[in-house]
Amino acid sequence: MRGQSLGQIMQKLGPVLGLLAIVIVLSIMSPQFLSLDNLLTMLRQVTIIALLAFGMTFVILTGGIDLSVGSTLALAGALTAGMMASGIDPILAVLLGVLAGAVMGAFNGVIIAKGKVAPFIATLATMTIFRGLTLVYTDGRPVTGFTDSQTFDLIGRGYLFGIPIPVIIMFVIFFILLLILKKTVFGRHVYAIGGNEEASILSGIKVNRVKIGVYSLTGALAALAGIILTSRLGSASPNAGFTYELDAIAAVVLGGTSLAGGRGWIFGTLIGALIIGVLNNGLNLLGVSSNYQQIVKGAVILLAVILDRQKSS
Amino acid sequence: MSQQTLIEMKGISKSFVGNKVLNEVNFEILASEVHALLGENGAGKSTLMKILTGIYERDEGEVFVKGEPVHFQNTKESEEAGIAVIHQELNIIPYLTVMENMFLGREIKFGKTGFLNTKKMIQLTKEYLGQLGVEIDPLATAGNLSVGQQQMVEIAKALSVNAEVIVMDEPTAALTDREIERLFEVIERLREQGVGIVYISHRMEEIFKVCNRVSVLRDGEYIGTRVIGEVEYDELISMLVGRELGTLFPERDVDVGDVRLKVEGLTSDVFRDINFEVKQGEILGVAGLMGAGRSEIMQALFGYREIESGNIFIDGKKAKIKKPIDAIKSGIGFVTEDRKEEGLVLSMSVRENFTLPNLDDVSKQTVISSQKEHEFVDDMIGRFNVKTSGREQEVKSLSGGNQQKIVIGKWLGINPKILILDEPTRGVDVGAKKEIYQIMNELTAQGVSIIMISSELPEVLGMSDRILVIHEGQIGGELNRDEADQEKIMYAATGGE
Structure with missing residues (x-):
């Protein structure tokens, strides 16, 4: 019994120790790495993946997966940019953009919950559909011509007390989601469904409703990520967020959440996203070519999962 | 030798x-x-x-x-x-x-x-x-x-x-x-x-x-x-x-009240024209061969299986049960046959399993109150004598008997009027069996109606006030406690007239 709880502690500490190890190595190899400027830049870059990964954590906890988040990000970003370009108030456009993401997520949820389609297949299909819709909507060109709004610029480029606003948004959302998972009935139901769907139905949990909720939340968070990215870049590219779903899944797995569902925590996902962000940033600083970066990232993910396996066995 | x-x-x-x-x-x-x-x-x-x-x-x-x-x-x-x-x-x-x-x-x-x-x-x-x-x-x-x-x-x-x-x-x-x-x-x-x-x-x-x-x-x-x-x-x-167990089955001395549940003409693809009643404080035993449709009838009653026709009345009022949540709201709890597949979330703790069907009762709005949840769970652990290192222990590592106590206990949070127990003592050791029987007696003394499916005839005979025998998806017979014995049950269960 005692050994098990030690193992559980290790399970939880593992990602943090991994992040620390990477940070130490990078700070030795590159002196700029630990500068405040660089750390804030790095955090700002992490925001996008973190928001996708937060939603992905909920989805994976229910035993599902969402491959469409990258495309949702692009479509919601383009729609928001398009609305502003046609004169809609930026705040309203942002709200509608997030709502559009939630609707896309709900669409996934309905297909998966009511249509009983495997999440992998359902979101593989909508990944293509949403990307296609983005290309149709933008005619394959970046959406611009909305950059005169200072309010909108703030979302991606602003600072508050010297901290980038995207980073503040990320942490606020993180704490809200942490509370939802730990403290609310909805959060408990998310874990229960991933742990045993049958027992959840028989305990009176409205499993379909929870699933649709989870995918909607993920869609909304992906849209928010798309809006932040659009604001930062000053344009919405139809190719934005391409393959980001894989980084998001990697962050969740690095954080120690089980792909089988039912077990995991969102703090781990934050750490997982930071690991990916730190690696990207550090390797850039070191001047490693982006081709090699991919190999390093893949190797780190493999290493993390193998270490995790050995701890639990 | x-x-x-x-x-x-x-x-x-x-x-x-x-x-x-x-x-x-x-x-x-x-x-x-x-x-x-x-x-x-x-x-x-x-x-x-x-x-x-x-x-x-x-x-x-x-x-x-x-x-x-x-x-x-x-x-x-x-x-x-x-x-x-x-x-x-x-x-x-x-x-x-x-x-x-x-x-x-x-x-x-x-x-x-x-x-x-x-x-x-x-x-x-x-x-x-x-x-x-x-x-x-x-x-x-x-x-x-x-x-x-x-x-x-x-x-x-x-x-x-x-x-x-x-x-x-x-x-x-x-x-x-x-x-x-x-x-x-x-x-x-x-x-x-x-x-x-x-x-x-x-x-x-x-x-x-x-x-x-x-x-x-x-x-x-x-x-x-x-x-x-x-x-x-x-x-x-x-x-x-390691001790004289005494009689395995505790004395049943319960005043049976008015009709609590009435099932009329329940029919699906695996059973047809099922009629029966359960009164307040009564234990209705349901016997029959495996595959006779006993569990299926109870699943239908709980909204977990579609029916073609038939009506369910609770306390004289017609109940609309389409999904498990409807049954739970009508005061029905269902302890399923397979506790690992259908009863428990094995990756969760004792605490989380106990409160799964009644989270709303330990929450304010939708936020779970740790204090209320802990009080409820500690009360249940004590009441059911669950042998656990604490409420945070994973249910996976508990013995079968203790797991079963949790599956039964989790339904008490909804204050059930009717509790369906499908093979309540399967894979449970003798000591825990006796405790489960005592719990059944306590519940019926408080007016809860129990429907108990069991393949162990001594258990059916020892605990039931009345026995319903199912044979190939139909009611093969109904026996009172006094007249029932193993032969009569088997006779009805195998289709004897």
């Missing part, structure tokens, strides 16, 4: 992290013997068998196979020495054929070519199955076979590796009555062929029916070995629990 001693285990001790789980245990298996290994959950039966088969290493003691000292390091070595285990969860790959399963990992090839000698394997599969006196097509897909047939395939597989000792762990747990009969015939046949069988089971009747000797373990101690035919049922029970 002049039979050869196949296996002798002497003075076996084993500790896990300072916790002694076996203390100088002796056990032997003779050729042509069915030797029951009896003990409550946690008594050390599986640890002893795991030491025999080399999964665990013993701390002290000796093991002999036909007089030769052995020390197996893994199951491969024990298999080579002729020891096979038929696990409760069968090792069958459902998409492969019977023959492919039989020869998995030791396929017969044409020399060293790597090409499979299918013809030979089919012929051998037939032979081994024939030795058991069963007819199963070697080319049938294993997953399409009944559990009983799959078990036969595993036993045949054991024969094919020349097993002389076969350990059967709860072999009848998932079998129908007819399949159990068939299994007993096969066991007898194996015994005649000189095989020694270790028979692990909770079911006392089976042990008296099929075994030659019985050895009892309790809390890791070897209590003794008796010859069946020379030992009384009561003596075995007291060896098992």
